[in-house]
Amino acid sequence: MTEIQPSASTRHRLVIVGGGFGGLEAVHNLRNADMDITLIDQRNHHLFQPLLYQVATSTLATSEIAWPIRHLLRKYKNVKTLLGTIDGVDTAARTVSTADGETIPYDTLVLATGARHAYFGHDDWEPFAPGLKTLEDATTIRRRILTAFEKAEREPDPAKRAEYLTFVMIGGGPTGVEVAGTIADLARDTLKGDFRVIDPASARVVLIEGGPRVLPAFSEDMSAYAKQALEKLGVTVHLGNPVTECHTDGVEFGGQSLRAQTIIWAAGVQASPAAKWLNVPADRVGRVVVNADLTAPGYPEIFVIGDTATVANGGKGTVPGIAPAAKQQGVHIAKTIKARLVGDQSPRPFVYHHDGDLATIGKRAAVTDFGWIKLKGYIAWWLWGLAHIYFLIGLRNRLAVALSWLWISVSGARSARLITQKDAAEEANTP
Amino acid sequence: MTEIQPSASTRHRLVIVGGGFGGLEAVHNLRNADMDITLIDQRNHHLFQPLLYQVATSTLATSEIAWPIRHLLRKYKNVKTLLGTIDGVDTAARTVSTADGETIPYDTLVLATGARHAYFGHDDWEPFAPGLKTLEDATTIRRRILTAFEKAEREPDPAKRAEYLTFVMIGGGPTGVEVAGTIADLARDTLKGDFRVIDPASARVVLIEGGPRVLPAFSEDMSAYAKQALEKLGVTVHLGNPVTECHTDGVEFGGQSLRAQTIIWAAGVQASPAAKWLNVPADRVGRVVVNADLTAPGYPEIFVIGDTATVANGGKGTVPGIAPAAKQQGVHIAKTIKARLVGDQSPRPFVYHHDGDLATIGKRAAVTDFGWIKLKGYIAWWLWGLAHIYFLIGLRNRLAVALSWLWISVSGARSARLITQKDAAEEANTP
Incomplete structure (x- = not known):
């Protein structure tokens, strides 16, 4: 058991766990604060999750949407970055412990540890229906999609071939809609002419949503437009029946069976175990029910933000x-922490400003909803592209992503169509 | 057991196994020939191996040096691409068999199945000293290099920390020299300022070559220059003593022990088992000893080219x-196959033209030897860069690679510094 903190320091010790949008934003806003900040993440990279589905569908390379955290923070002299997995918090001793047996002391703690996809009692579905939260998830899904076309090309049995050419998305939120639309584009456009036996355009892309409409965060007319746009791309949309079974040959829902070799899970997430570490109340998906100032109940020195927390959004449900939202929370707690450092202990409730919702459907359509204006179609798609390029960190990645998209738009080719190493689950699952 | 070939065809059936430089060049030169060509590869991508070390050292992304074979060949209407692993040849029945139990008939067969790195009786060294031949090898090595710096940052014991900061390259050929030079650049330049506890520039980079000099394919003065350039970058070069042991804590050579947590093997290759499939004579590293026209002894309908064949180079040893060399052989056999198709059975011995040798040492130096002119230093480095961009397949990748290099050259940042999923060997090997 070793202590990482230099013993000489008497400065305030802030430990931030998680280098996602919330954690990084907090660090950024505290870069000039008179304190020692330690950022801990189990990955060496920050991931631009909104574009992860583009890696899964061969549009972007992994390095176009991920950057080493320590490099992003290299100029912040009060910040130390550690690669490590946290497995507990000792709230009495005020330390966090890592899986390697280290303990790291804090005066203030920020838990911004995010969420994973979850199967809600059906963890046995994971091998058949992988989710999409990490770079490895994305390359696994990419490998499965591309391998399915390769296997179909070699398959003499037409029924089996159809199974390889059936792609099922479970979940009609932005990820499900975006993946479905992009696979449809891939099959109808990018792969055109590449095969000799199969016609990739004959692939079936199916989206299954248990609720009454896709993109439930949008207005009803936007949901209706998104469904229509998906259908125009050749995606079959099933609404109103949740999936009741996933297995090696396909899925079951609403009393019917659908045979498919590629299934992707985008139907739910589970927060990281921050609530368990702190032994505080959590909601249905494990998120800590935080106070209005984003502190954990009973622990004014511990903030919980982003996907691992839930907080009321004025009168309108909870913050999405x-x-x-995670970035706004990072900014907010940075202000609170700075105020406290100079003795200002006044309560600072978090107020969320909803800037809007964006989702793309394939290469030519999108829906955007900024409250005061709603857009759909090609203009919305361009707006979506500009917004995402704008928010990407770092000049070079903006350029590289813009170049990738421009190239795909002009040529239809996707550069990142690589089948790389199999994982153990894959080996067990595929014939 | 299924036959893939459409039964209706009476055209000449050419099967090419391997989509590397030799196999692709043969296909390209036969794209208008009146025959049915099947290209089989166990990967879906052609790999630009000369730049693989740049993926291993975080300079380039995987998709910048690899392209889907079927997409490269999509316009060649007489060519069918199959993803599959060949495990044998029935020379009597004239079929190749795949690991999945399929048999594919041929009239003419080309084996261009390449080579893997090899440990020559020390396969147990592989977990400690991975080699560099595939994209997965490259991401494994990248992960190990980057993880070593992360572990050093967290390690309180100075001796252990020094072990994490010691990088050993085994083998002084182009790969060993290029990897050593690039790791030195990474440590001294790219990672500068990213860490708080360690100084990445204090990393030891050690190159161990059993022979008397590095880059033995070059002239003695070029070898001497390369050694000097490596030393200038801070690389320690040990010559004259082969490694006698690799284990979890480091390597042994020339009676001394060197403790290191990252070891990379670039000391030897072994040809794919084509000689065993055909039951024909092979050289020391398993390459088929082919006839002057690149056919296998006793099988005029079977060509063996590239790294899986060996053939005399006039009076000067064997073709490198x-x-x-693989590309020239691909062009040569395409001519032979076309001539035979119109009844011309005249013998066509292969004549190799050596265009030159190129190797880089870090970001600012290279050696080139074109026979009529030898260059070293910065000019040679630019020449090396231009030559590699020129030979990269596809406009977009040329642009993307040029952009990556330019960015690194200007900023010192490397965009592909991602630690992605661990492999099983890694899990077992690292603490």
């Missing part, structure tokens, strides 16, 4: 689990 | 195992 999206990147802009 | 490099990309330009």
Whole structure:
């Protein structure tokens, strides 16, 4: 058991766990504060999750949407970055412990540890229906999609071939809609002419949503437009029946069976175990029910933000689990922490400003809803593209992503169509 | 057991196994020939191996040096691409068999199945000293290099920390020299300022070559220059003593022990088992000893090219195992196959033209030897860069690679510094 903190320091010690949107934003806003900040993440990279589905569908390379955290923070002299997995918090001793047996002391703690996809009692579905939260998830899904076309090309049995050419998305939120639309584009456009036996355009892309409409965060007319746009791309949309079974040959829902070799899970997330570490109340998906100032109940020195927390949004439900909300929370707690450092202990409730919702459907359509204006179609798609390029960190990545998109738009080719190493689950699952 | 070939065809059936430089060049030169060509590869991508070390050292992304084979060949209407692993040849029945139990008939067969790195009786060294031949090898090595710096940052014991900061390259050929030079650049330049506890510039980079000099394919003065350039970058070069042991804590050579947590193997290759499939004579590293026309002894209908064949180079030893040689062989056999198709059975011995040798040492130096002119230093480095961009397949990748290099050259940042999923060997090997 080793202590990482230099013993000489008497400065305030802030430990931030998680280098996602919330954690990074907090660090950024505290870069000039008179304190020692330690940022801990189990990955060496910050991931631009809103574009992860583009890696899964061969549009972007992994390095176009991820950057080493320590490099992003290299100029912040009060910040130390550690690669490590946290497995507990000792709230009495005020330390966090890592899986390697280290303990790291804090005066103030920020838990911004995010969420993973979850199967809600059906964890056995994971091998058949992987989710999309990490770079590895994305390359796994990319490998499965591309391998399915390769297997179909070699398959003499037409029924089996159809199974390989059936792609099922479970979940009609932005991820499900975006993946479905992009696979449809891939099949109808990018792969055109590449095969000799199969016609990739004959692939079936199916989206299954248990609720009454896709993109439930949007207005009803936007949902209706998104469904229509998906259908125009050749995606079959099933609404109103949740999936009741996933297995090696396909899925079951609403009393019917659908045979498919590629299934992607985008139907739910589970927060990281921050509530368990702190032994505080959590909601249905494990998020800490935080106070209005984003502190954990009973622990004014512990903030919980982003996808691992839930907080009321004025009178309108709870703050949504999206990147802009996590960033606003990071900014907010940075202000609170700075105020406290100079003795200002006044309560600072978090107020969320909803800037809008964006989702793309394939290469040519999108829906955007900024409250005061709603857009759909090609203009919305361009707006979506500009917004995402704008928010990408770092000049070079903006350029590289813009170049990738421009190239795909002009040529239809996707540069990142690589089938790389199999994982263990894959080996077990595929014939 | 299924036959893939459409039964209706009476055209000449050419099967090419391997989509590397030799196999692709043969296909390209036969794209208008009146025959049915099947290209089989166990990967879906062609790999630009000369730049693989740049993926291993975080300079380039995987998709910048690899392209889907079927997409490269999509316009060649007489070519069918199959993803599959060949495990044998039935020379009597004239079929190749795949690991999935399929058999594919041929009239003419081309084996261009390449080579893997090899440990020559020390396969147990592989977990400690991975080699560099595939994209997965490259991401494994990248992960190990970057993880070593992360572990050093967290390690309180100075001796252990020094072990994490010691990088050993085994083998002084182009790969060993290029990897050593790039790791030195990474440590001294790219990672500068990213860490708080360690100084990445204090990393030891050690190159161990059993022979008397590095880059033995070059002239003695070029070898001497390369050694000097490596030393200037801070690389320690040990010559004359082969490694006698690799284990979890480091390597042994020339009676001394060197403790290191990152070891990379670039000391030897072994040809794919084509000689075993055909039951024909092979050299020391398993390459088929082919006839002057690149056919296998006793099988005029079977060609073996590239790294899996060996053939005399006029009076000067054998043709070297490099990309330009494989490409020339691909062009040569395409001519032979076309001539035979119109009844011309005259013998066509292969004549190799050596265009030159190129190797880089870090970001600012290289050695080139074109026979008529030898260059070293910065000019040679630019020449090396231009030559590689020129030979990269596809406009977009040329642009993307040029952009990556330019960015690194100007900013010192490397965009592909991602630690992605661990492999099983890694899990077992690291503490």
